[in-house]
Amino acid sequence: MDDNYILEIKGLQTCFYQEDKVYYAVDDVSFGIRRGEILGIVGESGCGKSVTALSVLRLISGKGKIKKGAIEFDGCDLTQIREEEMRKMRGRKIAMIFQDPMISLSPVYTVGAQIQEAILAHNKIPSKEAWRKAVEMLEKVGIPSPESRAKEYPHQMSGGMRQRVMIAMALSMDPKLLIADEPTTALDVTIQAQILDLIMQIRKERQMSVMLITHDLGVIAETADRVVVMYAGKVVESADVRTLFKNPSHPYTLGLMNALPRLDRECERLYTIKGTVPSPADLPQGCRYAGRCPLCEERCLKEQPELVKVGEDHEAACFFSKKTAELRRKMAAGDIRDSSGI
Amino acid sequence: MKSYFVRRLGVAVITFFLASILIFFIIQLPPGDFVTYAISQSGDSAGSAQVAEKMRQQYGLDRPVYEQYFRWIGGVVRGDLGYSFLYKKPVMELIKSEFLWTVIITGISFVLAWAAGMFIGIYSALHKYSIGDHVFTFLGFLGLSIPPFFLALILIYLLISSGYGIAGGLFSSQFVNAPWSLEKVMDLMKHIWIPIAAISLSNITEVMRIMRGSMIEVMSQPYIMTARAKGLKKHRVIIRHAVRIAMNPLISLAGLLAPKLISGIVVTAVVLNLPVMGPTFIQALKSQDMYLAGAYLLLTVILLLAGNLIADLALGWSDPRIRLDSK
Numbered sequence: 270m271d272d273n274y275i276l277e278i279k280g281l282q283t284c285f286y287q288e289d290k291v292y293y294a295v296d297d298v299s300f301g302i303r304r305g306e307i308l309g310i311v312g313e314s315g316c317g318k319s320v321t322a323l324s325v326l327r328l329i330s331g332k333g334k335i336k337k338g339a340i341e342f343d344g345c346d347l348t349q350i351r352e353e354e355m356r357k358m359r360g361r362k363i364a365m366i367f368q369d370p371m372i373s374l375s376p377v378y379t380v381g382a383q384i385q386e387a388i389l390a391h392n393k394i395p396s397k398e399a400w401r402k403a404v405e406m407l408e409k410v411g412i413p414s415p416e417s418r419a420k421e422y423p424h425q426m427s428g429g430m431r432q433r434v435m436i437a438m439a440l441s442m443d444p445k446l447l448i449a450d451e452p453t454t455a456l457d458v459t460i461q462a463q464i465l466d467l468i469m470q471i472r473k474e475r476q477m478s479v480m481l482i483t484h485d486l487g488v489i490a491e492t493a494d495r496v497v498v499m500y501a502g503k504v505v506e507s508a509d510v511r512t513l514f515k516n517p518s519h520p521y522t523l524g525l526m527n528a529l530p531r532l533d534r535e536c537e538r539l540y541t542i543k544g545t546v547p548s549p550a551d552l553p554q555g556c557r558y559a560g561r562c563p564l565c566e567e568r569c570l571k572e573q574p575e576l577v578k579v580g581e582d583h584e585a586a587c588f589f590s591k592k593t594a595e596l597r598r599k600m601a602a603g604d605i606r607d608s609s610g611i
Numbered sequence: 612m613k614s615y616f617v618r619r620l621g622v623a624v625i626t627f628f629l630a631s632i633l634i635f636f637i638i639q640l641p642p643g644d645f646v647t648y649a650i651s652q653s654g655d656s657a658g659s660a661q662v663a664e665k666m667r668q669q670y671g672l673d674r675p676v677y678e679q680y681f682r683w684i685g686g687v688v689r690g691d692l693g694y695s696f697l698y699k700k701p702v703m704e705l706i707k708s709e710f711l712w713t714v715i716i717t718g719i720s721f722v723l724a725w726a727a728g729m730f731i732g733i734y735s736a737l738h739k740y741s742i743g744d745h746v747f748t749f750l751g752f753l754g755l756s757i758p759p760f761f762l763a764l765i766l767i768y769l770l771i772s773s774g775y776g777i778a779g780g781l782f783s784s785q786f787v788n789a790p791w792s793l794e795k796v797m798d799l800m801k802h803i804w805i806p807i808a809a810i811s812l813s814n815i816t817e818v819m820r821i822m823r824g825s826m827i828e829v830m831s832q833p834y835i836m837t838a839r840a841k842g843l844k845k846h847r848v849i850i851r852h853a854v855r856i857a858m859n860p861l862i863s864l865a866g867l868l869a870p871k872l873i874s875g876i877v878v879t880a881v882v883l884n885l886p887v888m889g890p891t892f893i894q895a896l897k898s899q900d901m902y903l904a905g906a907y908l909l910l911t912v913i914l915l916l917a918g919n920l921i922a923d924l925a926l927g928w929s930d931p932r933i934r935l936d937s938k
Contacts, residue, residue, distance in 0.1 A: 356842050356844065359839070359842035365840040367837060369833060372834060373834055373837045374833040374837065375838065375852055376858070376930070376931070377929065377930055387843075387844065390842050422931045492841075495675075
């Protein structure tokens with residue numbers, strides 16, 4: 270294992286069983302997070318981002334199961350350790366914050382008590398001391414008058430405040446890796462920026478690694494060091510953030526970028542990617558993006574493209590990654606409005 | 612919180628008096644009164660008009676209805692529930708021990724039913740669609756469809772055919788009027804489990820189904836994921852985070868069930884020949900013994916109001932969101 274990486278996911282396959290069908294939510298996904306970096310994972314709803322994150326914490330519940338693969342965290346394979354060992358990892362080594370802070374905190378305990386509980390789950394210290402630590406954490410994440418705020422219930426706080434509480438809770442154990450699953454999606458734009466700033470500032474202070482899951486390329490551009498693009502349970506491209514935006518090598522990444530509204534150009538309608546994501550119960554034999562891809566050829570329908578190196582620290586899973594670059598130039602020039610025009 | 616409590620208490624008192632008026636008039640609704648009943652029982656119809664007149668005067672039944680009501684409710688407020696024509700005793704004296712036995716038997720049954728129902732509900736929710744869950748669901752619907760008195764009949768049948776020798780009552784005949792002793796307590800134990808089993812078994816289902824549904828819903832909430840993600844032990848996530856919130860619908864249900872402490876045993880008590888309030892109440896209704904019947908209904912109303920009040924307070928304690936809204 271490369272010591273530069275805090276987390277390496279290798280060939281992860283997580284599926285859900287329903288009646289006699291098997292849904293592959295995450296299918297042979299591999300990527301790593303380096304120490305101290307913010308790795309963005311981007312993709313649309315249902316592409317397996319969140320399932321990947323939950324697999325890391327082994328919090329897939331109900332009918333889901335990690336079927337294959339290894340998740341190496343700091344030298345140990347999380348898929349192999351006992352449940353009690355895993356529990357000790359959660360919160361202490363790997364912390365997670367969730368999408369909707371309005372419902373991610375228990376409504377019946379004060380926020381202070383909830384942070385205190387997290388601290389006490391991993392430390393044998395007097396509860397008063399844990400409370401002091403909880404108040405201290407609230408102060409660190411920028412909550413004014415933390416002493417009295419700690420005694421409030423989640424419903425007495427705004428969405429932004431609650432997400433700060435979630436972050437305070439996640440940081441209370443000084444974890445090595447923070448998984449943030451759409452941390453700003455449920456917040457309004459000004460609060461979004463504040464929360465992202467907070468995450469970046471903490472990362473800097475503590476040399477913590479962050480897995481930032483989002484569907485928002487804007488958030489990625491602002492915060493991430495490297496990016497993994499996922500589509501229908503697979504990684505389709507990974508690169509550092511500059512390379513990805515400058516030189517996208519998978520048609521899906523390109524499609525996502527073109528779908529972003531731009532202020533510097535007039536257009537009547539936003540670009541859309543035609544078609545829909547294939548159902549995880551009924552995945553095509555070849556490339557999963559083939560049905561929506563402007564570059565699709567016969568080979569794409571039969572063979573699954575592997576993730577291959579296309580440049581320095583840049584991988585893409587497409588047979589025609591060179592052609593993609595050409596397509597990008599055309600689109601940038603405004604010649605093509607949507608993918609059907611090719 | 613305090614002003615909320617005072618307001619709720621005020622509403623409860625007003626409701627109590629409105630209910631008492633309703634009760635009084637409903638008892639008066641059937642044609643005739645206790646006097647007609649008594650005379651029809653004695654079989655002496657000739658020259659009875661005079662006797663009837665005298666009795667009515669004696670019992671105050673010749674007064675206008677509203678006057679009767681005020682005399683009755685005035686007594687109730689002072690703790691005097693009136694006089695039973697049928698048993699020729701003050702109602703209070705009559706129902707005191709019966710009330711005690713009723714509350715003991717149904718109280719124990721309910722505690723058992725709730726403990727078992729909650730436990731099974733939680734188990735079923737955590738093992739959704741497992742064999743155990745299916746078995747409990749099946750038994751639950753069976754329990755829900757069998758009324759407790761029928762369960763009591765089945766128990767009697769089983770006990771007699773197996774030679775247990777006890778199939779009703781609370782004491783063997785030699786102990787009924789004996790002073791309390793260890794033997795009497797032992798004898799009581801041999802009897803009392805039968806009604807407790809019948810009543811608790813038929814009450815488990817409702818609790819179990821509500822707990823199961825509520826628990827399944829709560830377990831899928833994001834805050835449960837948060838609790839797990841912060842590394843809490845599994846039992847702590849379940850008890851402190853899930854059960855704590857999943858219990859809330861049961862708290863409201865408990866308030867509504869309080870009157871069942873009396874009414875839940877009526878028919879079962881007749882079947883098992885228990886010295887509780889049920890059989891007396893039915894007799895009181897049949898013979899138009901109005902104050903006795905009224906006392907029974909009033910107690911039920913009081914239990915309902917008290918149960919709801921306590922449930923509301925308990926909910927406020929349990930869920931801070933409710934606490935704030937009601938300020």
